[in-house]
Amino acid sequence: MPIHEQSLIRPENIKTHDKLEIDGIDVSGHWSTFIESRVVTDYNEALEDEIAALPGGEYIHRCWQCGSCTNSCTVNAVNPDFNPRYWIYLIRTGMESELLRDKDIIWQCISCNKCTYACPRDVEPEGVMKATAHWLEKKGHTPKSPSIIFDELFAEQVIARGKIEESSIIRQFFKRTGQPLMQDWLVAMARGLLMKLPVGLMRRMGLAVLFRPRTSGWSKARAALEEYVEECEREQRRALGLGDGKPE
Amino acid sequence: MTEPVLVVGGGPAGLAAAQALSGVGRKAVLVEKEDRLGGAPILSGYAKLVPTGEWARDAIGGMVGRVEGEAAIDIRTGCTVKEFAGEPGAFTATLSDGATVEAGAAILCTGFTHFDSVNKPEWGFGTFPDVVTTTQVEQMISSERGVRCPSDGRKPKRVAILLCVGSRDRQIGREWCSKICCTVSANIAMEIREELPDCHVYIYYMDIRTFGLYETTYYWRSQEEFKVKYIKARIAEVTSDGERLIVKGEDTLVKRPITIPFDLVVHAIGMDPNVDNLLLSSIFDIELEPHGNIARQSAYGGMGRTSRPGVYVAGAATGPETIDDSIAQANAAAIAALSAAYSTAGKAA
Numbered sequence: 001m002p003i004h005e006q007s008l009i010r011p012e013n014i015k016t017h018d019k020l021e022i023d024g025i026d027v028s029g030h031w032s033t034f035i036e037s038r039v040v041t042d043y044n045e046a047l048e049d050e051i052a053a054l055p056g057g058e059y060i061h062r063c064w065q066c067g068s069c070t071n072s073c074t075v076n077a078v079n080p081d082f083n084p085r086y087w088i089y090l091i092r093t094g095m096e097s098e099l100l101r102d103k104d105i106i107w108q109c110i111s112c113n114k115c116t117y118a119c120p121r122d123v124e125p126e127g128v129m130k131a132t133a134h135w136l137e138k139k140g141h142t143p144k145s146p147s148i149i150f151d152e153l154f155a156e157q158v159i160a161r162g163k164i165e166e167s168s169i170i171r172q173f174f175k176r177t178g179q180p181l182m183q184d185w186l187v188a189m190a191r192g193l194l195m196k197l198p199v200g201l202m203r204r205m206g207l208a209v210l211f212r213p214r215t216s217g218w219s220k221a222r223a224a225l226e227e228y229v230e231e232c233e234r235e236q237r238r239a240l241g242l243g244d245g246k247p248e
Numbered sequence: 249m250t251e252p253v254l255v256v257g258g259g260p261a262g263l264a265a266a267q268a269l270s271g272v273g274r275k276a277v278l279v280e281k282e283d284r285l286g287g288a289p290i291l292s293g294y295a296k297l298v299p300t301g302e303w304a305r306d307a308i309g310g311m312v313g314r315v316e317g318e319a320a321i322d323i324r325t326g327c328t329v330k331e332f333a334g335e336p337g338a339f340t341a342t343l344s345d346g347a348t349v350e351a352g353a354a355i356l357c358t359g360f361t362h363f364d365s366v367n368k369p370e371w372g373f374g375t376f377p378d379v380v381t382t383t384q385v386e387q388m389i390s391s392e393r394g395v396r397c398p399s400d401g402r403k404p405k406r407v408a409i410l411l412c413v414g415s416r417d418r419q420i421g422r423e424w425c426s427k428i429c430c431t432v433s434a435n436i437a438m439e440i441r442e443e444l445p446d447c448h449v450y451i452y453y454m455d456i457r458t459f460g461l462y463e464t465t466y467y468w469r470s471q472e473e474f475k476v477k478y479i480k481a482r483i484a485e486v487t488s489d490g491e492r493l494i495v496k497g498e499d500t501l502v503k504r505p506i507t508i509p510f511d512l513v514v515h516a517i518g519m520d521p522n523v524d525n526l527l528l529s530s531i532f533d534i535e536l537e538p539h540g541n542i543a544r545q546s547a548y549g550g551m552g553r554t555s556r557p558g559v560y561v562a563g564a565a566t567g568p569e570t571i572d573d574s575i576a577q578a579n580a581a582a583i584a585a586l587s588a589a590y591s592t593a594g595k596a597a
């Protein structure tokens with residue numbers, strides 16, 4: 001494990017004076033390397049409410065900083081900088097700039113939900129991680145993560161047709177994430193399927209690729225779902241203070 | 249009201265209620281489930297009590313002795329109430345031994361049940377012999393055998409006390425603070441340091457609730473005089489490396505994972521509602537509050553009234569309580585029962 005305290009020092013805060021005299025004593029050069037303290041000058045008091053407005057973030061206000069989420073966390077075990085308890089603290093106190101320093105690792109939550117079952121207050125930290133990752137995207141701090149892209153594709157298809165067709169999801173997922181279609185594991189899986197699956201099922205899968213079936217009488221359900229999704233989107237944009245509350 | 253008052257439960261609260269009644273010349277029938285009086289401090293063998301430092305066997309044992317010496321107190325041990333019917337001033341209780349008791353009022357002093365640590369398996373109780381509860385440490389001290397590791401009888405060099413085991417935990421449906429365990433843990437920590445000066449004692453906490461005057465006499469004193477160390481961390485799991493126990497968690501103040509060896513791990517167990525409460529609620533036709541304790545009707549007037557007129561409650565039966573507050577509540581319930589009887593008698597005359 002890296003030396004944790006080192007991560008607390010920020011390069012921009014290290015000050016070295018070539019020439020410095022304090023009370024008549026020359027402390028030039030390395031002797032006068034100081035680390036400026038980080039001073040909190042403001043809290044973004046809206047931050048907790050913004051996270052709470054996104055799915056999964058609803059119970060963030062319950063947290064009392066016991067550390068059960070962090071100490072049960074699968075990702076924290078390999079990367080000590082991945083610290084849900086700490087981020088929840090930053091969000092609840094409104095230390096937005098501190099939170100943003102970790103924007104590139106927050107999405108790494110693998111949703112194992114160990115924290116969900118350890119948390120004595122039912123904060124549902126896994127949900128908070130999800131909400132925080134969404135918040136970062138919606139606020140434009142991070143690009144869409146692969147898992148979000150996957151979720152969106154999945155939802156789009158279900159809403160459009162009332163069914164999903166795996167191969168099309170996989171193909172579109174690779175396209176939107178800029179990955180090649182021919183991946184070793186996928187080829188191996190397809191070969192395995194060819195060898196083991198019953199013929200009838202294979203035929204149905206093939207037909208599904210060609211004809212893209214829909215659930216019959218889906219259009220009403222689709223309209224209702226679309227309306228609901230739009231409404232949620234609007235709500236969230238309003239809560240996050242983004243634009244006119246119309247979907248992107 | 250000339251009928252005696254039925255007191256159910258012979259712990260500190262029940263003893264105090266019976267004593268208070270006999271003190272004003274009223275008869276009491278004291279029904280206790282176990283075969284002896286004294287409640288948790290005696291039945292579970294507590295050592296020196298908070299806040300006086302007196303041994304439980306002297307302080308609570310003394311109460312038992314005084315109650316046993318009162319002619320006006322009719323003691324029925326090894327006994328419970330099976331049926332309870334009637335009106336204030338004229339109740340009839342049928343006991344488990346078949347006897348019936350006529351009573352003018354009843355005071356329930358049925359106390360609490362210790363949390364069973366097996367319900368938090370990640371903290372190793374029941375798996376590793378050297379993971380024990382505060383009750384067991386109390387017994388080690390009160391038996392004068394001293395604090396030892398159960399596995400091989402050695403003197404521990406490092407002890408970890410985990411607070412809030414079975415309290416303040418939605419995962420297991422226990423949404424209350426047990427009130428006394430922080431202070432009891434500080435007390436135990438000081439006793440360990442006194443007996444074994446070379447032993448390091450760590451207390452792992454989420455919050456410290458040594459309420460009121462216990463701040464200095466337990467929290468500060470344990471740190472300043474006894475060098476007990478307090479770490480802000482809720483432990484993830486207790487395992488073993490084959491020789492010693494391994495405690496894992498996050499030290500939240502330095503934002504750093506910890507994996508620390510200990511000889512003895514102590515669970516500061518909480519106070520659950522009495523497992524009999526549902527039964528008591530149906531026998532006495534009284535309401536429970538949402539956590540499962542016997543509900544009090546008012547916090548300010550008519551102390552100790554339950555939802556049924558003529559039936560009162562005191563002590564840990566109402567929720568986590570200290571001994572001295574349980575005793576105070578028992579006295580208040582006794583006076584409430586007496587004054588209710590007095591005013592009905594006055595109206596009738």
Ligand SMILES: Cc1cc2nc3c(=O)[nH]c(=O)nc-3n(C[C@H](O)[C@H](O)[C@H](O)COP(=O)(O)OP(=O)(O)OC[C@H]3O[C@@H](n4cnc5c(N)ncnc54)[C@H](O)[C@@H]3O)c2cc1C
Pocket residue numbers: 256257258259260261262279280281282285286287288289294296297298299327328329357358359360361362382383386428432517518519522524528562563564565569570571572574
């Ligand atoms: C580890 C530990 C240490 C503690 N140390 C301290 C301390 O140092 N100082 C302090 O102030 N407090 C301490 N407490 C709290 C203390 O135990 C309680 O405040 C006290 O026991 C409450 O007294 P009580 O009479 O209300 O209940 P209890 O002591 O629980 O007594 C209830 C009695 O009722 C009987 N009973 C139960 N159900 C029935 C039934 N259905 N029918 C008939 N009888 C029944 C029981 O057998 C028992 O005798 C400690 C608690 C714990 C867990």
Ligand code: SF4
Pocket residue numbers: 411412413415416424425426427428429430431455456457516518
């Ligand atoms: S008294 Fe302390 S140890 Fe006990 S439940 Fe409350 S906070 Fe936890």
